[in-house]
Amino acid sequence: MSDLFDHLDHRRAIIDRRALSGRLDEIAAETSDTGKRRRAVVALLREALDAGRAEIERRLLDHPSAGRLAANATAFLIDQIVRLSHDFTTHHLYPASNRTAGERITVIAVGGYGRGEMAPHSDVDIGFVTPFKQTSWTEQVIEAQLYTLWDLGLKVGHSSRSVDEMIRAAKDDLTIRTALVEARFIWGDRALYDQAAARFDAEVVAGNARAFVAEKLAERDERHKRMGDSRYVVEPNVKEGKGGLRDLHTLFWIGKFIHRVRTVPELVDAGLLTTRELRQFARAENFLLAVRCHLHTLAGRAEDRLTFDFQREIAQRMQFAERPGKSAVERFMQLYFLHAKSVGDLTGTFLAHLDEQMAKRGRRFLPTLRRRPGKLNGFVLDRGRLALPVDDFFQRDPVRLLEIFALADRYGLEIHPQAMRQARHDAKLIDGRIRRIARANDLFLDVLTSPRDPETVLRWMNEAGVFGRFVPDFGRVVAQMQFDMYHHYTVDEHTIRAIGLLSDIEQSRLTDDHPLSTAIMRNLHSRRTIYVAVLLHDIAKGRGGDHSVLGAELALRVCPRLGLSEAETETVSWLVRHHLLMSATAFKRDLADFKTILDFAQIVQSAERLRLLLVLTVVDIRAVGPGVWNGWKRQLLTELFDAAEEVLRLGHKQKGREARIASKKEAVAAQFGFGDAVFQALAKRLPESYWIAEPVEVIAANLLHIRQAGDAPLHIAAVPDDDRGATLVMVLAADHPGLFYRIAGGIHLAGGNIIDARIHTTRDGLALDNFLVQDPLGRPFAEAGQIQRLTRAIEDALANRQKLLPKLEARALPRARAEAFRVAPSVFVDNNASNRFTVVEVNAQDRPALLNQLAYALFQSKVTVHSAHVATYGERAVDTFYVTDLIGDKIDGAVRVRGLEKRLLEAAASRSEDAVAA
Known part of the structure; x- marks a missing residue:
């Protein structure tokens, strides 16, 4: 046996092969019945396997970071089980006293098992090697041993080959070749193993390294x-x-x-x-x-x-x-x-x-782009890569730790791995004195704001540890994760990706996705302001306070050191402080309510800040992870930007209420496609508040919907909207209490996620409700079958044909593993956010029945819902409702507000059927 497991203490406490071998001999002596023997052997070995695993787990819990010891101990345990089963098979089940030259067999471990590293439930990868084609005896031995291992509950990956077959398979298949690189003798004919290993070296390995x-x-x-x-x-x-x-x-x-x-x-x-x-x-x-x-x-x-x-x-x-x-x-x-x-x-x-x-002389084994830059400032080129002339090059001038990355960016060069290794080793030379040197800060800012590929070079700088040493506050968030389902990357990776996206937008590589941001980047007063703001926007995470506030304070210290002016520093600090403002306003508030726009514009105060904030918001959201950005978010942010820009530019809306309604009617009439008389008749049925709240294309779709409904008591239509990345679901029905929560329940049962909802009442007393709905993957419902299922589910819910909540709660969570998180529910009732409505924001753990239960709680509270806005951040849902009492007034009485908060908190926290009666 090799010395692979010599470092394991008290190996017999894991498994005592000698004692078990004696007991196996006793089993063989007790009965000659093959079936009884096999059952007794499996029972004994299973008991030993379970005891060994328990001992290994006990040791791991005592020393929870000793991974190699645990992995080696598991491989040692399996070794002994394989040896015992092999001995029992060859000595007692199929003994052969006078074997021929072909009746030899060796058992080898391959892959991770061959390396001696196994997790508790790793596959047992073994190979049976014979000198020539298998004989009936070797076939019987291999089959019997495999059945024993399978009966023990082990997941066995196995092969049975002659030496010639093994060599041929290794030459033909990279996976087999790799597994055999780590082959290790377990038991059987040692001479045969040595022969197979020698042939593998000579015929497979030799001359094939490249x-x-x-x-x-x-x-x-x-x-x-x-x-x-x-x-x-x-x-x-x-x-x-x-x-x-x-x-x-x-x-x-x-x-x-x-x-x-x-x-x-x-x-x-x-x-x-x-x-x-x-x-x-x-x-x-x-x-x-x-x-x-x-x-x-x-x-x-x-x-x-x-x-x-x-x-x-x-x-x-x-x-x-x-x-x-x-x-x-x-x-x-x-x-x-x-x-x-x-x-x-x-x-x-x-x-x-x-x-x-x-590599051959003067060339590289691993390919790269070859460049011929002009000045290298003392650095050298090693076969096309930026390298050091001497090992102590950084020690002589630590500013070179930044200069090497600036040169790599400027000339599009790779950095030699040996230079990267030296940079990692010497990064500690960057101290407070180096950080105050103007040249060092200029070099860092050159990389950060590079018009080429700042993301790649900043990632190199981060991997070398230079980034975190030069900006120590960034060093604190290196490798820091955020334990939630919304953020896909660590804080440093998220930040570097956001900088890369900013560069892509500036270089017009994302014009189709972000036309407004692309146009803004062409006309900014200070490029470096936005780049530094993106760098610092999350830099204070993990400090136990509001990272926006802490980051804004930190920016006031970092920006002057980087060489930013007082005005640039103030702007960066403001952007970091308010980097979540635009997304929170766009996704959680009603943009048709002018008070929302005024409050937002009052905080922003300048058109330049607005432009910078939009770009920062876009790259921050996109850098969260794949699938987070969508057309609906783009539309909301653009709508908020346009409205706020108009207020900031003019100090008020360009058009008054009546003028805006008249302008919308004119635009809708142009899209409607029917005669003026039909249009006017339908338009009269809709109140002024409706014309203010809905965009032109939605109004046009609603008018067509109303016309198609005729005198029907219920009419449901669904139209995919690719611009918003959602489906517009329109419900025209006789208005009655509870309509909203029932529609919401029906949509959820059909597999839809509501991202926005507006509730209107026509002048003749009908409810006209518009919902924007996405499928579980964030896409529109577009296929005829999907739309049919959606409309049928709403009809069933409104007809009360089925109990909604039990069916909703039977559905799987919208995101796997959401149960690993706990979001404490909270309710905020705000009477200042709108002139006409009470704004209610509910934060809770996302689940299929949530919106339905919240809507039912509002129904129980005798509250009228005018619009609902749904935002999800991984496992957290933020649902905002614009509501009034039944006669259209705000809900401002203290007792009434407390009652509303209590009911919504109970609904947000509840998972039981008691929360909803329907």
């Missing part, structure tokens, strides 16, 4: 792309994700294939890792293995995605404690991302060593 490296790196890139191509996604895959265990494995496979090393430490002797990098490798691998072992244990199965519902429990098992401004789970995940970053650093330097070893 091809293997190229294939493994291509495989890695494809895996990264498949897993999201970022090591900073907030639900990472511990094994396959970028910065995960598989990246470390790839380095080892490459090193092993090239240099035939047996263990990771031997990579130092091979020149592919330094001693310091070996320690970095060991720390990252140990931590990631620990996380994976805890994950398997909690899941009770092979699970490698570190989802929200496991993160909190693993943080607790690994003994992370809360700190001011950071929960235990956020501290745990920050350490996870720092280790993932460390894996990325290792990969870069490892590949640089590899490049040096495998």
Whole structure:
């Protein structure tokens, strides 16, 4: 046996193979019945397996960060189980006293098992190797042993090949070739194993290193792309994700294939890792293995995605404690991302060593773009990459730690991994004195506001640790996650992505998505103001207070140091303080209520601030993650911008109420497509408030809807609206109490999510309700079958054909794993936000029945809903209602307000059928 498991203490406490072997001999002696023997063996080995796993878990809980020990112990346990089952099979079930040359067999471990690293529910990857084509005896032995392992509940990945077949398969298949790189002898004929290993080295490995490296790196890139191509996604895959265990494995496979090393430490002797990098490798691998072992244990199965519902429990098992401004789970995940970053650093330097070893003279093994810049200010080019002339180049002038990135940006160069490694090592040279040097700040600002590719270079700077050292407040949010389902990335990754999006907008690469922002970026008074604002907008997260307020104060200190003027500093500070204002106003308030626009404009105060705030809001939302931005948000932000810009420019609306109504009627008449008499007859049925509230295209659709309804008591229509990214659902019905909550329930039952709603009453007493609805993936309902299902569900709900709430609550949560979060419900009643309405905002945990229950609570409170606006932020829903009492007055009595708040809080918190009677 190798020394792979020599470091494990008290191995017999995990499993005592000698004692179990004696007991197996006793079982064989007790009965000759093969069936009884097999059942007794499985029972004994299962008991030993369960006891061994329990002992390993106990050790892991005692030392929750000792991932390698737990992984090695599990592999050791499985080794003994495989050996015992093999011995019993060959000695007692199918003994062969006089074997031929072909009746030999060796059992090998491959893949992670071969490496000696197994999480509790990892596959048991084994191979049975025979010298020639299988004989009936070897077939019987292999089949019997596999059945024993399967009966133990092990998930076995297996192969049965002759030595020739093994060599052919390894040559043909990269996966098999990789698995065999880590092959390890477990039991059986040792001489046969040595023969197979020697042939693998001579016929598969020798002379094929270049091809293997190229294939493994291509495989890695494809895996990264498949897993999201970022090591900073907030639900990472511990094994396959970028910065995960598989990246470390790839380095080892490459090193092993090239240099035939047996263990990771031997990579130092091979020149592919330094001693310091070996320690970095060991720390990252140990931590990631620990996380994976805890994950398997909690899941009770092979699970490698570190989802929200496991993160909190693993943080607790690994003994992370809360700190001011950071929960235990956020501290745990920050350490996870720092280790993932460390894996990325290792990969870069490892590949640089590899490049040096495998490249032909004057060329590179790994391709790159070749540039010929002019001045390099003392830096040199090494086969097209920016490199250092001497190792102490940064120590002689630490400002060069910033200059190397500025040069890389200016000339479109890659930075040599050895230079990146030296930058990581020397980043500590950046102190308060260096941060005050004007040249250093100019270089940093050059990169931040680069017209080329600031996102890539800032990410390099962040990976080298230079970013966080030069802007220490940014260093505090490096690898910091936000434990919610809304943000997809860590704070630093979100910020760098936002800067990249800002650059894309400025360079007109996103004109179709953001025409207004693109036009604004062409005419800004100060480019660097918006770039610095994007850099600082989330920089105070995790400090235990309002990050907008804290960030604004921080901006007043950072901006002058970066070289911004007093006016620019004030603007950046204001933008950071109010960077959530525009989205909160657009998504949670009624933009048809002029008081909303006036209040917003009063805070903004200048057209330049408005323009900057729009661009900041757009990149902030888009950088949250894929699928967060949509056409509806674009339309709301544009509508708010246009209205506020008009007020800021003129000091009032350009047109009075009557003029606006007349203008809308004229525009609608042009779209309506029917005669003037028909238009006028329909228009008279709609009150003035309706004409103010709805946009032209919705009014045109409503008029057509009313005309089609005729005298019908109920008419429902649904029209996909690609501009808004939603479907306009129109309901014309006899007005009666409870209409809104029933319609909402029907829409939810059909799988729709309501993102906006307006409730109107025609002059002849009918209810005209408009809902904007999306499917669960944030898209419009567009297919005929979907629309038919939607309208039928609303009809059933209005006819009270079925109990709404039980069906709603039977539906799955709109987002998987939302149960991992707890959002404390809150209700805010505001009588100052509107001149005509009481504005009620409810914050609660998102769930299918929520809007229906809130609407029912308003119905019970004898409140009339005039409009509803729904915003979701991951697991958190924010529903805003513009309401009056039944005679159209605000709800301002203290007792009435408290009663309304109490009822809505109960509805927001309730998951039971008691919350709604219908």
